[in-house]
Amino acid sequence: MTESICSSSSCAQCGFRSSIFSSLTDEQLKELTVQKSFHKVGKGEVIVEQGSSINGFIFLRVGLAKLARINPDGREQIAGIATPNDFVGLLSIFSSKTYKYSIIAIEDSEYCQVDYQLVMDLVETNGKFSKSLLEKFSSVSDLLVGTRLELELRQLRGRVAFIICYFANEIYKDKTFNLPISRKEIAELIDMRVENVVRTLSEFRRDKIIKIEGTTIEILDQEKLKWIKMHG
């Protein structure tokens, strides 16, 4: 998919206006509007490449992206999923020169990139902005760590149930949704093997807990799924 300039001329209308950027002055907002670059990427496209040097902040406006890293042995791990209005790649942005994770769109996505120095200038000059940034940073990191610990607490069936509930409740807010990631990616996200993920999904289908049609998943038995998520 080709990248194009954002149609909205000002960042004032952006979803971030209401969160991070709400504290900016008109002048700062204008500077941001002029400086930022807007990008559209299709599913599967790489937004940020692991190991590349950090040159800006990335704000996901629309879509979904995975935070992934490839280990020396070639195995890929997915640390988490970034949702709209998330700062992505935020984790190491202030403490590393290079991105430690790739950010890859798992749905058609739109994001804005803002120059690193501009954000740092805002941090230095606008206290309220710093505060918002710290809050955002905090909630993103906290959620990431919390989710990993939640997953570690469970075994295969519980983890798969957790992820289905996660997409249904947190991401799509609907009991029917298009699973944006492959079985292999689910496995990489919950630290299990593809075969076991597939087997578990088939099991859930056999037990009439979920319905699978292509990439669409429908939760049929919310109660049972929740039970497995909590005790399975």
Added chain:
Amino acid sequence: MTESICSSSSCAQCGFRSSIFSSLTDEQLKELTVQKSFHKVGKGEVIVEQGSSINGFIFLRVGLAKLARINPDGREQIAGIATPNDFVGLLSIFSSKTYKYSIIAIEDSEYCQVDYQLVMDLVETNGKFSKSLLEKFSSVSDLLVGTRLELELRQLRGRVAFIICYFANEIYKDKTFNLPISRKEIAELIDMRVENVVRTLSEFRRDKIIKIEGTTIEILDQEKLKWIKMHG
């Protein structure tokens, strides 16, 4: 252990001076010195209780502390270990009203507590301080997530080897050290069961990879341990 007032009258001499607080003006530093409370705790003592309301920032000066959470089913997980000059409990501090983790000393420790509002005021008024705080925050979160992912990549033997190397290289910088946590706590840290941790340690001892005397561990075969850490 009874808590006492810090002997050093000013925060200027503190280890944090060189990191987070280096950007403070003399006046701000004085305010900090007056406001902060200094505490000493013995091994095992609770610095922060999970679920209690957040009322301040905690800076670990001396010692070691574990970041632990107890799950509804009573199982404890250790998210990570805080080392001197770490901000602890930082993770959710800007995004939650209550601590999501208990912070418990695993060695005799000293820490300072600074009022939440004072730090927030500094964030709002001192841009350089905000920047330092973001950097610290970033590196702490990044390390925490990175370590969890590293652990997930390994199985039992690799995880135990990882933890031994972690204490030897990162914490004590010595091939001989006093293990500050119990077998059960190692298990909670690497998401395995006590029995398996014990068995693995015994195995390492039998294979002359480590020597165990009471709580003291000595790495005998650095190479073999590293190999297990990477491939075991």
Added chain:
DNA sequence: TATCAAATTTGATTTTTAACAACGTAACTA
């Protein structure tokens, strides 16, 4: 449309880990 590569699926088997049980030991306490 034919072909190829990747993803999905199921089965069989092995390896890894958890669970259970039992016992020694060290630390704490009445």
Added chain:
DNA sequence: TAGTTACGTTGTTAAAAATCAAATTTGATA
């Protein structure tokens, strides 16, 4: 000091997950 409790240890068994193998489906491409 005796008793209690948590910790550490080892063995045995059961459960869970990884691995290996093979077939099928799907999707992209020539």
